[in-house]
Amino acid sequence: MTNPVTVEVTRGLLVESRHRGAVAVVDGDGKLVFSLGDVEAAVFPRSSCKAMQALPLVESGAADAYGFGDKELALACASHNGEEEHVALARSMLSRAGRDAQALECGAHWSMSQKILIQQARMLDAPTALHNNCSGKHAGFICACCHQDLDPKGYVGYQHPLQVEIRAAMESLTGTVIGADSCGTDGCSIPTYAVPLRSLAHGFAKMATGTGLDPLRAKASRRLIEACMAEPFYVAGSGRACTALMQIAPGRIFCKTGAEGVFCAAIPEKGIAIALKCEDGMTRAAEAMVAATLARFFETESEVHAALIAYAATPMRNWNGIHVGDVRVTSAFAG
């Protein structure tokens, strides 16, 4: 099926660009409560499933052993800006397992936030692996290995026991069988597994509700989601959608973006989770889509609803600050 146009980018009186996509909203039992487009198509969750990938860190007891609180767990689920606080905390997480940046296998890159990149360029000759947006996740991986007496060396590999553990968690949560055919390599070198969008949403609905999970996993899932909701700055950073959306309704919305236009979210009190993908991979559309989808589950008259609807229609300003158009969801989200 052809995915509907979910987001339009306007200029003057015209629509200049169009984004298509699919949205799945699922409850803990796997019931599809809202959808747009092809929700059975397999998508790579990319960074959107970092909270799933962090389960071994908590379930193994490593997070407790190293004294991790909400900030550390949020950073383990993060695609962060590489701001000073993010970098310092990733370093601290590693040090608690007796490791340092040398152990990170994620590669290095400058911040993807222009503002932070400019600060980094003025302070650093080059970024390190600690500045990589995934450094908290990787620090968590290394801690999970060290606590379980697994050699972290090669922890990004498909065959490494940690990735086997993560794969099993992904299969169990999403109810899918993950074969080598559905495996890609992520930006930070770990495997990423394509699963149907609907299954990805179901996995997050299970995490948010505990439905069908053993007590250990239910508790670890709740703890990770609550940590992200409690410390949204550590999940992304200044000016970022994940942080801003979670700040709109503190403790009520969990959300996490992934590369190539993926966004996952959950509203634990409503017992539902969201997974969506903008077909062309563009972040601006995925951000509008997740805000509009989240808004459906809050009272129409509420401040949270108004803030989410506002987020789903972003004015674009040019270099002189003139309002030239908008990025806004289409009527596909109406009704």
Added chain:
Amino acid sequence: MTNPVTVEVTRGLLVESRHRGAVAVVDGDGKLVFSLGDVEAAVFPRSSCKAMQALPLVESGAADAYGFGDKELALACASHNGEEEHVALARSMLSRAGRDAQALECGAHWSMSQKILIQQARMLDAPTALHNNCSGKHAGFICACCHQDLDPKGYVGYQHPLQVEIRAAMESLTGTVIGADSCGTDGCSIPTYAVPLRSLAHGFAKMATGTGLDPLRAKASRRLIEACMAEPFYVAGSGRACTALMQIAPGRIFCKTGAEGVFCAAIPEKGIAIALKCEDGMTRAAEAMVAATLARFFETESEVHAALIAYAATPMRNWNGIHVGDVRVTSAFAG
């Protein structure tokens, strides 16, 4: 009509993201010699039509009066990186009309090239209007005004005589009537006019061939296109598609990108021009599309053809340099 998928982004064995788009290839007489998707839909050319917008600079005699050569004319048609050479030349163009950066009404922004942005961040407190990717075009506008004894103040406005001149050139070249309804404001604050993709291609085909143009316009058009082909660095800069594509076949390919996934090109020796738009506005897809479209017009066994085909399928490497997938045109371009 629904535009076809023109570009796929792969990861592992799967297609992760898809881009749709439309392509029009037209000869000097306006005959459509190749097309994909809806070529009658109106698109904002954005920066892709800077060579059209530079016509008053040449036709008025300003370019000659100020001693502009290929570099200056290429910069007048450019969306440049804000590299030192670009900034210095824009300053020099203004100075020849007795003006300076204060006269620029384009606004300021950091380079859109990460590499150049890092250099700028280390040297500058903040970017100036000279660093704006459009500063060469705006310097050309100001020179065109000064030479014609027009007050350049407010030259970005819809009613300013210079914009009236540019609008007339756009209408004549594209054979369309431009109303206020089809006018948007561009990133640099000048008006941008939505015209059918096919008409935009026809306008460039007229410029490349001179078909149907009066001798003054035919000469000015050829001069601008030849200047860009002679000095591709000044049209964009290091690592940029416009520069790289024109360097593949020196003096044989003209091309110019625009924001929101637009690309225009011409092959003067073949008497054709190209206008295309990626529906979702993503540059990576527009670049692959223009390379694949250009390739159709070169001998299959030639080096130029091979280089263009290679450009239409770009490997993506992650932070560790691992090949994780490709951005590549689809079979829509076959046959």
